[in-house]
Amino acid sequence: MKTITVVLTAEDQPDVTxxxxxxSGLVAAAILCVPPGGATGRTELGGLPCTExxxxxxxxxxxxxxxxxxxxxxxxxxxxxxxxxxxxxxxRMAVALSETGAGMVFGDYMDLSPEGKxxxxxxxxxxxxxxxxxxxxGPLQLWSVQAIRDALQSHGGVEGxxxxxxxxxxxxxxxxxxxxxxxxxLALLIPRxxxxxxxxxxxxxxxxxxxxxxxxQVCTAHLERVGxxxxxxxxxxxxxxxxxxxxxxxxxxRDRARTVxxxxxxxxxxxxxxxxxxIVVDNHSTDGTTELLRxxxxxxxxxxxxxxxxxxxxxxxxxxxxxxxxxxxxxxxxLDSDDIxxxxxxxxRMFASLRDGQCGxxxxxxxLVNMExxxxxxxxxxxxxxxxxxxxxxxxxxxxxxxxxxxxxDLLRRYPFPNASYGEDYAxxxxxxxxxxxxxxxxxxxxxRRWEDNSDADLPPATKARYQTYKDRLRTLELAARQQRGS
Numbered sequence: 001m002k003t004i005t006v007v008l009t010a011e012d013q014p015d016v017t018x019x020x021x022x023x024s025g026l027v028a029a030a031i032l033c034v035p036p037g038g039a040t041g042r043t044e045l046g047g048l049p050c051t052e053x054x055x056x057x058x059x060x061x062x063x064x065x066x067x068x069x070x071x072x073x074x075x076x077x078x079x080x081x082x083x084x085x086x087x088x089x090x091x092r093m094a095v096a097l098s099e100t101g102a103g104m105v106f107g108d109y110m111d112l113s114p115e116g117k118x119x120x121x122x123x124x125x126x127x128x129x130x131x132x133x134x135x136x137x138g139p140l141q142l143w144s145v146q147a148i149r150d151a152l153q154s155h156g157g158v159e160g161x162x163x164x165x166x167x168x169x170x171x172x173x174x175x176x177x178x179x180x181x182x183x184x185x186l187a188l189l190i191p192r193x194x195x196x197x198x199x200x201x202x203x204x205x206x207x208x209x210x211x212x213x214x215x216x217q218v219c220t221a222h223l224e225r226v227g228x229x230x231x232x233x234x235x236x237x238x239x240x241x242x243x244x245x246x247x248x249x250x251x252x253x254r255d256r257a258r259t260v261x262x263x264x265x266x267x268x269x270x271x272x273x274x275x276x277x278x279i280v281v282d283n284h285s286t287d288g289t290t291e292l293l294r295x296x297x298x299x300x301x302x303x304x305x306x307x308x309x310x311x312x313x314x315x316x317x318x319x320x321x322x323x324x325x326x327x328x329x330x331x332x333x334x335l336d337s338d339d340i341x342x343x344x345x346x347x348x349r350m351f352a353s354l355r356d357g358q359c360g361x362x363x364x365x366x367x368l369v370n371m372e373x374x375x376x377x378x379x380x381x382x383x384x385x386x387x388x389x390x391x392x393x394x395x396x397x398x399x400x401x402x403x404x405x406x407x408x409x410d411l412l413r414r415y416p417f418p419n420a421s422y423g424e425d426y427a428x429x430x431x432x433x434x435x436x437x438x439x440x441x442x443x444x445x446x447x448x449r450r451w452e453d454n455s456d457a458d459l460p461p462a463t464k465a466r467y468q469t470y471k472d473r474l475r476t477l478e479l480a481a482r483q484q485r486g487s
Contacts, residue, residue, distance in 0.1 A: 030051075388437075
């Protein structure tokens with residue numbers, strides 16, 4: 001029985017892909033999404049009956065509605081890219097979808113290189129905290145048409161959305177139905193994007209402002225729907241206790257002999273109308289970093305060189321070591337060992353934002369540069385999607401808030417960093433922004449230097465999936481905490 005209608009776009013090699021899908025014996029028809037004026041009246045695609053749907057964007061509400069109207073089957077397959085499904089993939093997906101009552105199923109795949117080599121591309125499981133509009137589903141998504149219709153009937157349609165209708169559909173469906181990942185390779189995919197992970201990591205920030213706003217609106221509506229929307233008012237931070245200095249710059253480091261002294265000098269050169277020091281937590285470096293730091297600390301007493309007793313610390317654990325050190329100031333400002341501040345007033349401006357705004361934390365803006373400090377695309381990262389009233393809600397949709405980050409030390413002692421080396425700052429940002437005001441500076445205060453040894457320079461798919469899972473778990477926990485708070 002043919003239970004599937006496939007949805008393709010002109011970018012998906014539609015004729016070839018439709019032929020491949022037809023071999024499964026489960027696909028009844030194809031829907032081809034074309035730009036305005038792009039319809040040619042074709043009624044066949046790769047041997048399948050075809051309906052053309054015109055629209056400015058495949059993700060617009062108008063296109064999604066027309067697709068649902070044209071779908072005459074129980075299941076709808078969205079395909080991305082030049083994809084060759086495994087012979088049993090669609091049957092595996094169809095069985096999983098129907099027998100579990102899920103709203104959608106997706107699965108892992110294999111990347112096919114230009115040289116013809118196939119390599120595994122695992123994905124992460126979907127969870128309630130999988131709120132990013134850019135969540136990686138892979139090339140095949142099989143939807144229950146009834147689940148979509150039920151969700152839109154219960155939670156409202158997608159009218160008026162120009163780009164994010166499928167994102168809206170996914171969030172609405174997820175309220176009442178599961179979204180399952182099949183942890184097995186379902187297809188071969190020839191990736192369109194051959195860039196390394198370090199070049200892809202900022203893509204979600206380069207979407208147009210209009211798309212960002214629409215995605216934020218969709219996500220915020222979902223948070224309200226599930227009882228997790230924050231409405232404020234957010235608390236001002238009232239300083240407590242005594243501290244040896246006003247501000248500490250914190251630099252965790254391991255094996256960064258090439259870059260760490262640039263970071264340290266950038267911090268020590270700051271001009272601040274307050275007392276400050278620089279705490280470097282040297283996580284048992286083996287490449288000469290330790291000797292460089294020890295020598296500089298002997299010259300400048302403002303540099304506090306800390307070597308932890310423990311051997312199991314991630315970046316978050318190093319932060320906790322610094323925050324709880326006797327030399328730590330009332331406020332702390334972040335600096336990664338790869339990076340430098342863009343001017344001598346960065347710490348002063350972050351300190352003022354915290355002190356004058358009575359904020360629990362503050363976030364600046366940064367510019368991507370190479371090791372010669374030449375600007376790299378997309379240049380300035382200022383996260384202007386943040387607003388004082390809705391920023392803490394939108395924080396659950398995006399991958400991070402920016403840099404440099406500064407915190408009230410007492411709050412970090414109360415809400416410590418996870419002992420992890422990815423997402424550790426995001427966890428703290430979510431917790432503090434749930435309750436306290438967040439200061440923002442939209443000028444570039446920080447130079448994020450991209451080079452071959454950046455921790456995210458070239459991540460294998462399995463590591464990317466693990467990182468995605470971890471950040472989604474942080475969102476899941478935060479979502480539950482916000483629901484508990486509002487109950």
